Amino acid sequence: MSKGVEPTITLTDEGDWWVARDTESGVTSQGRTKEAALENLDEALEGYRGAGSEPTDEELREMGIDPENNESRSVDDSDIFE
Structure with missing residues (x-):
């Protein structure tokens, strides 16, 4: 049985900037x-x-x-910020 690594993204408030980091790759960006x-x-x-x-x-x-019923949601509507 293979043990895969689930990708994890951290999102932190750094004052005027939000910093998003993919912990698996170490790639980091901001906005x-x-x-x-x-x-x-x-x-x-x-x-x-x-x-x-x-x-x-x-x-x-x-x-x-189902591609006909596939809808995208806003990031703000997702559960990742709870």
Whole structure:
């Protein structure tokens, strides 16, 4: 049995800046808002790991996701800040 590492992101308020860090890779970024810091981290990780491609509808269905009913939520609406 393989023991994978779950990616962990830390998000800290540093006064005027929010700092987002991917603990697995050590990649860190910042932004004036939580959402900006996470978006900047996403961009930094893309540069670190290389750009991926969007999954096809078929790949989404194989993962149990219905592409027709798949909705994105705002970062502020997620549970990661609780």
